[in-house]
Amino acid sequence: xxxxxxxxxxxxxxxxxxxxxxxxxxxxxxxxxxxxxxxxxxxxxxxxxx
Numbered sequence: 001x002x003x004x005x006x007x008x009x010x011x012x013x014x015x016x017x018x019x020x021x022x023x024x025x026x027x028x029x030x031x032x033x034x035x036x037x038x039x040x041x042x043x044x045x046x047x048x049x050x
């Protein structure tokens with residue numbers, strides 16, 4: 001089964017969006033870690049899985 005994952009990072013320089021289609025559960029784990037490491041201080045990251 002695959003999922004569509006949307007990542008939104010809101011920071012002082014604006015909103016960065018990234019959508020990944022056909023993501024597997026392993027992909028999702030990787031993308032959550034990616035979002036965590038690419039979110040600057042004071043910014044918020046939202047990971048949505050559909």
